[in-house]
Amino acid sequence: MKLIMSKQYLYCLIxxxxxxxxPCSGINNCRPYFVRWKEIAAVVSEARFQSIELxxxxxxxxxxVVEYFMREHTVLPVxxxxxxxxxxxxxxxxxxxxxxxxxxxxxxHGKVELGLKVILKDSxxxxxxxxxxxxxxxxxxxxxxxxGRRYLFxxxxxxxxxxxxxxxxxxxxxxxxxxxxxxxxxxxxxxxTTDRMLLNSSYLVPVGKINEFKTxxxxxxxxxxxxxxxxxxxxxxxxxxxxxxxENSHAK
Numbered sequence: 001m002k003l004i005m006s007k008q009y010l011y012c013l014i015x016x017x018x019x020x021x022x023p024c025s026g027i028n029n030c031r032p033y034f035v036r037w038k039e040i041a042a043v044v045s046e047a048r049f050q051s052i053e054l055x056x057x058x059x060x061x062x063x064x065v066v067e068y069f070m071r072e073h074t075v076l077p078v079x080x081x082x083x084x085x086x087x088x089x090x091x092x093x094x095x096x097x098x099x100x101x102x103x104x105x106x107x108x109h110g111k112v113e114l115g116l117k118v119i120l121k122d123s124x125x126x127x128x129x130x131x132x133x134x135x136x137x138x139x140x141x142x143x144x145x146x147x148g149r150r151y152l153f154x155x156x157x158x159x160x161x162x163x164x165x166x167x168x169x170x171x172x173x174x175x176x177x178x179x180x181x182x183x184x185x186x187x188x189x190x191x192x193t194t195d196r197m198l199l200n201s202s203y204l205v206p207v208g209k210i211n212e213f214k215t216x217x218x219x220x221x222x223x224x225x226x227x228x229x230x231x232x233x234x235x236x237x238x239x240x241x242x243x244x245x246x247e248n249s250h251a252k
Contacts, residue, residue: 007047008035008084011065012236013076013094015105017041024068027052027061035087037094040101043069044090052081066236074109076101077236097243104241111185111204112234114213118176118199119228173199176220183213186240198227202239210234 184203
C-alpha cells in the first residue's frame with residue numbers, strides 16, 4: 001500500500017520538550033504534536049489544506065500554540081502560514097539549520113518581544129501657503145500636465161511633507177527609541193510609516209526588565225502628551241528570530 005505523505009503546518013521550534021501531549025488545539029482544530037531532533041523539536045500539526053487563510057481565528061489558533069510554549073520553554077516562533085511537505089522535511093529543517101537554531105535559542109532565552117508605536121494625535125499642522133501669481137500659474141500648469149507629470153509632482157509633495165515631519169521630530173523619536181533600547185538586547189525601528197506614525201519599533205527585552213520598560217513608556221506618555229504611545233507584548237520574538245543572518249536590528 002502506498003503511503004500518502006501528510007503536509008505539516010509549523011508553529012514554532014522549542015528546546016528540550018518537557019511533555020509528550022500538547023493540551024491545546026491548532027489550526028482548524030488539528031492537534032499539535034512534536035517532531036523531535038536531538039534536544040530540539042518542531043511543533044506541528046497535520047495540514048489538511050493547500051494554503052491557510054489569514055483570519056482572526058487562524059491567527060489566534062497559531063498564536064495560542066506558540067504562547068502556550070512560551071510559559072516554560074525558549075521558543076523560536078515561525079511565520080504564520082508556514083507549511084512543509086512532510087515530517088521528513090521538518091526533520092531536515094531541524095538538522096540542516098541546527099547551529100543557527102541553537103544560536104537563536106541562546107539569543108532569545110529569557111527574553112520576550114515588546115512593541116511600541118508612536119503616533120501624532122493630530123495631523124501635522126502646516127501654515128497655509130501664501131498664493132502668489134506664480135503659484136497660481138504653477139497650479140494651472142500642474143492641472144494641465146500629463147498624468148505622469150502630475151504623479152511625479154504629487155510624489156514630490158508627499159516626500160517633502162514627510163521630510164519636514166521627520167526633520168521636526170527626529171530628536172524626539174531618537175530620544176524615545178534610544179532610551180528604550182537601553183532595556184533591550186536588540187531592537188529594530190521603522191520610522192514614519194505614515195504621516196502620523198512617527199515610530200514603529202520592537203525590542204528584545206529580558207523578562208526582568210519588562211516593568212522598567214513599561215514604566216519608561218509611561219513617563220514618555222506624560223512628557224509628550226501630543227503623542228499616542230501604543231504598547232504591545234510580551235510576544236514571542238518574531239522580529240528577532242531568523243535562520244538566516246539577522247538584519248535591520250541594533251544588537252548590543
